[in-house]
Amino acid sequence: MTQSDPADQAPLICSSKGCDAPAKHAVLWNNPKIHTPDRRKTWLACDEHEPSLRQFLSARGFWKETQPVSDLPPAR
Template sequence: MTTDETACSAKGCTAPAQWELLWNNPKLHTPDRRKTWLACDDHKASLSDFLGARGFLKDVVSHR
């Protein structure tokens, strides 16, 4: 079991995070600000697609 700080951000998922999805909402955040969602391998694509469709996704990096 993982702690909330290292678990995937997908609703109901408690799998350990393998990825950091770095994003910002340009209507709310300065261009250099990055918020982070964590993703397991199973949810990396769906969370990336959700953020990407809104133009929020900036980068995806390995979570260490």
């Protein structure tokens, strides 16, 4: 099995409904009712939508942290 060149991968796109902007942020979250404490789900966000996605998750007690997409581990 060979690893693909990151340049060959599709660009990461914002998870906000209807947005097709490049993602710059990884919004990490966890629903404690269904996920183990160490599990992290990821929504991708552009600069415009990161605050609203973070606020949505925070209101439910799900938001854990936001980090640059460049800090995400490589896709498997």
